[in-house]
Every structure is written in structure tokens, then in C-alpha cells.
Amino acid sequence: MSRKQVILGAYLGGVNHHTAWWHPEAGSQIDFSSFEHTARTAERGRFDFFFLAEGLALRERDGRVFDQDIVGRPDTLPVLASLAAVTTHLGLAGTINATFNEPYELARQLASLDHLSGGRAAWNVVTSFDAFTGQNFRRGGFLDRSQRYERAAEMIDAVRTLWDSWDADDLAADAAAGRFLARPDAGAFDVKGNQFAIRGRFTVPRSPQGRPVILQAGVSPEGRDFAASRSDAIFSPYGSLPEAAEFYRDVKARAVTFGRSPDDIKILPSASFVLGDTEAEAQELYREVRNQQVTGKTALILLEQIWNRDLSGYDPEGPLPDVDPLPDAPPFIQGRALVQQDRVGTVARWREIAEAKKLNLRELVLDQFERGPFVGTPSQVAEKIDSFVQADGADGVIIGSHLVPTGLDEFVDRVVPLLQERGSLRSEYTGTTLRDNLGLPPLPANPGKAVS
Structure with missing residues (x-):
């Protein structure tokens, strides 16, 4: 049996508590030079x-902007378009919200990026329902939570309809005139649903890979179904076995129920790494990095989102807060996605963990807020990644570093050659598009018209 090829994505910092902005070698999070170096x-x-994440609003704590956040983030699409000019094979994936955008505009932007990059565009579909973010975009501030997946599903279907409104042969060369002529029905579309009713002609011909690649994240049954039915890849929250393998099997099985092949969707968790010349050195460096990432103030802020109340009076080196969370109070932390929806249950579980492991407040945060690090010598990290993928924990990993923008250099210089030696990573690019390199099935050049 041939070895699975490890899919690798590169993730650049952004709005999170992992980036070591205090490091003397750290660079800007918003200068183009940082994006270019990483790419x-x-x-x-x-x-x-x-891969670029996105933050559509400056996060707030108790009505005031975080003093630990990156202030500002350039819009995703211009950054990716600029990177298309300084790279030749690398896929360019951007996070764009389905709640606060319209199909026609978004379809044009992504199809244009796909043309500019020669078939390397990808869209990470996210949704939002909170009024805090929504007030930047829509009157009333938000879309009801129950409608966010409905709108996202209709958004993807509408955008794909527009992309498919051009066939590969819709542009006929007129050699005598030195131009291209579109067929009379090229670009015609008519989309009707609960969220959208649009009709017209799409202006961008079919792109090099047919459609940009669709990425999505989802843990709930609804989110998994959404990804299994429409996405080309899904971000996994699980970085270790056996939970990762169960998620892998479940999403692949769901894809089959929607008439797809298991290979039609890729499973990709995010991960960090810390390398050392010895295992002991790597572990010591990892502890140092984590202790600097999660200061006492950072630990309190992360817990404040779950408790939904001011915890600044508690000692980070002391026990967990003895007060209960306030699930029904107005959000104390605004602009950060809440992963743990059950605040009361999460707090109860964390108290049990803290008692069992004898952890103080900051140590509990260190224990619970981690994204699956690979720690060890380069050969150990290469073996861990490869074994994880070969055991169907995932199809690959999205690698980020605590140091922006130069942290990825060490992984490329010291781990990548070992993955290549194992036969699990290409030595040269073999495809011409992102879809090719991910091993996704090719799309038909003539998918059929949206309007007959």
C-alpha cells in the first residue's frame, strides 16, 4: 500500500494568544513583508x-479594546492577490464570512484570484451570528443563529452556480480580430432561495481549476454535515489519536452519505511545533514558549470568556475562580469565537481537571488551551506528523509558529527534508493547481448552465 502524502498548510499568526509578539526576533503581523516571507x-x-484567518472586528473586554491584540489586519483578498505575484505553486486560502458578504461580489473576487494565481485560490467559509461583529455590516447587527448555516449553504451553492455559469469553451477565439468572443449564454445565472434571489450574467470566465477550493470548520453534527456535503477540506479540532481518527472516520462516512467519495474531502487540524537538538532541549524550550505565551493576564482573559465575568481580581497562580459563570449575561468578551457553548458544564469539567491534576488557574489554561504541538527533535517531529497522517488521524496538518514571520523557516529547513526522505512529502510540485496538489478529484470543464 502506497504512503499517504502529507498535506501541509502554513498558518500566519493573526488574532490569537499563540503568537509571541514580545519575542526580540518577532516581526510585524500586518506588514506585507511578513506575509511574503511566510508564503x-x-x-x-x-x-x-x-492560510489566512480573519478578524472582522477589534476584540473587546468589558467594552474596551484588548491591549494584547494585534490592532488591525489587512483585508484577506488583497493580501492573497499580492502573494500570487511572488509565488508560483503555493495555494492561497482566505477566510471570508458567508454571513456578511453577497454571492455575486464574492464569486467575482475569488474567481479573479483563481485567475491571477493560475488556479491556486481557496475559500475558508465561516459564519457569524453575533451583533457585535454584525454591526459593521448590517442594519440590526446580526443574522439569527438558526439561519447562519442556511445562509452559508445557500451562499456556497449560489457562488458555485456563478462559477459554473461559464463552460471552459464559452470563450471562442476570433483569430482574425485578435480577440475572444463569449457565447451568447455565457455567464447567465438565476438563483432563488430563502436567503438570495439573484439573476444576471457573471463576468468572470471559468477559472483554471474550475472552482476555488472550499475549506470549512465544524465540530457539531450540523457543521460536520455542512462540510461533508459541500467542502473540499475541513479543519479538525483534534490533534491526537484516537479522537482525531474518530472525527476522520465520521466526516468521511458523512461524505459518502452525500454521494461523495471519502477522498473528496480532506481532514486538516492545525498544529504548532517546537524543535530541539535533543528531546529534552525541545521540551524545555516548549515549556519556556508556553509560559511566555500564557501570562497571568492572558490566562485570566481566556477564562473570562467562559465565566463571562470580570476575573481580574483573581490570582493567576491561585485556584480557579470560586464564582459561577454567567451564561445569560451580556458578553464580557466580544469578538472572539466561543468554542465551549456550555459555560456551566465547561467550568464544572475544568474544576474536576484542576483538582485531579493539582493545577492552578494559569496551569489549567496551559493544559486546556493548546492546539496539538509537535515537540521534539526534527526526526521525532517528522515521525509524529507522518505517523499521525498514516494512521488516518488526518490527511495533513496546518503548521503555525509562535514566531512571525521567521518561525516556519526552521520547520522547512529541518523537518521537511525528513518527510521527503520518508516518501510522505513531494520533492517537487506535481500539479498546476491547488486542487491538483491536494489530490482532489478534477471538476468537469463543462458543468452545465445555470440557465438553459
Whole structure:
């Protein structure tokens, strides 16, 4: 049986508590030079794609902007379009919200990026329902939570309809005139649903990979079904076995129920790494990095989102707060996605963990707020990643570093060659599009018209 090829994505910092902005070698999170360096490094390591998260509002704590956040973030699409000019093979994946955008505009932007990059565009579909973010975009501030997946599903279907409104042969060359002529029905579309009713002609011909790649994240049954039915890849929250393998099997099985092949969707968790010349050195460096990432103040802020109340009076080196969370109070932390929806249950579980492991407040945060690090010598990290993928814990990993923008260099220089030696990572790019390099099935060049 041939070895699975490890899919690699590169993730650049952004709005999170993992980035070591205090490090003396840290660079800007918003200068183009940082994006360019990370993308060029990823391409040198034969990564599949470069990934950008998105923050649509400056996060707040008790009505005031975080003093630990990055203030500002350039819009995703211009950054990716600029990176298309300084890379040749690397996929370019951007996070764009389905709640606060319209199909026609978004379809044009992504199809244009796909053309500019030669078939390397990807869209990470996210949804939002909170009024805090929504007030930047829509009157009334939000879309009802029950409708967010409905709108996202209709958004993807509408955008794909527009992309498919051009066939590959809709542009006929007129050699005598030195131009291209579109067929009379090229670009015609008519989309009707609960969320959208649009009709017209799409202006961008079919792109090099047919459609940009669709990425999505979802843990709930509804989120897993959404990804299994429509996405080309799903971000997994699980970085270790056996939970990762169960998630892998479940999403692949759901894809089959929607008439797809298990290979039609890729499973990709995010991960960090810390390398050392010895295992002991790597573990010591990892502890140092984590202790600097999660200061006492950071620990309190992370717990405040769950408790939904001011915890600034508690000692980070003391026990967990003895007060109960306030699930029904107005959000104390605004602009950060709440992963643990059951605040009361989460607090109860964390108290049990803290008691069992003898952890203080900050130690509990260190224990619970981690994204699956690979720690060890380069050969150990290469073996861990490869074994995880070969055991169907995932199809690959999205690698980020605590140090922006140069942290990825060490992974490319020291781990990538070992993965290549194992036969689990390409030495050269073999495909011309992101879809090719991810091993996704090709799309028909003539998918059929949206309007007959």
C-alpha cells in the first residue's frame, strides 16, 4: 500500500494568544513583508497552501479594546492577490464570512484570484451570528443563529452556480480580430432561495481549476454535515489519536452519505511545533514558549470568556475562580469565537481537571488551551506528523509558529527534508493547481448552465 502524502498548510499568526509578539526576533503581523516571507518559505518547503484567518472586528473586554491584540489586519483578498505575484505553486486560502458578504461580489473576487494565481485560490467559509461583529455590516447587527448555516449553504451553492455559469469553451477565439468572443449564454445565472434571489450574467470566465477550493470548520453534527456535503477540506479540532481518527472516520462516512467519495474531502487540524537538538532541549524550550505565551493576564482573559465575568481580581497562580459563570449575561468578551457553548458544564469539567491534576488557574489554561504541538527533535517531529497522517488521524496538518514571520523557516529547513526522505512529502510540485496538489478529484470543464 502506497504512503499517504502529507498535506501541509502554513498558518500566519493573526488574532490569537499563540503568537509571541514580545519575542526580540518577532516581526510585524500586518506588514506585507511578513506575509511574503511566510508564503515564500512555505513554497520552498513544498507546502500545499498558505492560510489566512480573519478578524472582522477589534476584540473587546468589558467594552474596551484588548491591549494584547494585534490592532488591525489587512483585508484577506488583497493580501492573497499580492502573494500570487511572488509565488508560483503555493495555494492561497482566505477566510471570508458567508454571513456578511453577497454571492455575486464574492464569486467575482475569488474567481479573479483563481485567475491571477493560475488556479491556486481557496475559500475558508465561516459564519457569524453575533451583533457585535454584525454591526459593521448590517442594519440590526446580526443574522439569527438558526439561519447562519442556511445562509452559508445557500451562499456556497449560489457562488458555485456563478462559477459554473461559464463552460471552459464559452470563450471562442476570433483569430482574425485578435480577440475572444463569449457565447451568447455565457455567464447567465438565476438563483432563488430563502436567503438570495439573484439573476444576471457573471463576468468572470471559468477559472483554471474550475472552482476555488472550499475549506470549512465544524465540530457539531450540523457543521460536520455542512462540510461533508459541500467542502473540499475541513479543519479538525483534534490533534491526537484516537479522537482525531474518530472525527476522520465520521466526516468521511458523512461524505459518502452525500454521494461523495471519502477522498473528496480532506481532514486538516492545525498544529504548532517546537524543535530541539535533543528531546529534552525541545521540551524545555516548549515549556519556556508556553509560559511566555500564557501570562497571568492572558490566562485570566481566556477564562473570562467562559465565566463571562470580570476575573481580574483573581490570582493567576491561585485556584480557579470560586464564582459561577454567567451564561445569560451580556458578553464580557466580544469578538472572539466561543468554542465551549456550555459555560456551566465547561467550568464544572475544568474544576474536576484542576483538582485531579493539582493545577492552578494559569496551569489549567496551559493544559486546556493548546492546539496539538509537535515537540521534539526534527526526526521525532517528522515521525509524529507522518505517523499521525498514516494512521488516518488526518490527511495533513496546518503548521503555525509562535514566531512571525521567521518561525516556519526552521520547520522547512529541518523537518521537511525528513518527510521527503520518508516518501510522505513531494520533492517537487506535481500539479498546476491547488486542487491538483491536494489530490482532489478534477471538476468537469463543462458543468452545465445555470440557465438553459
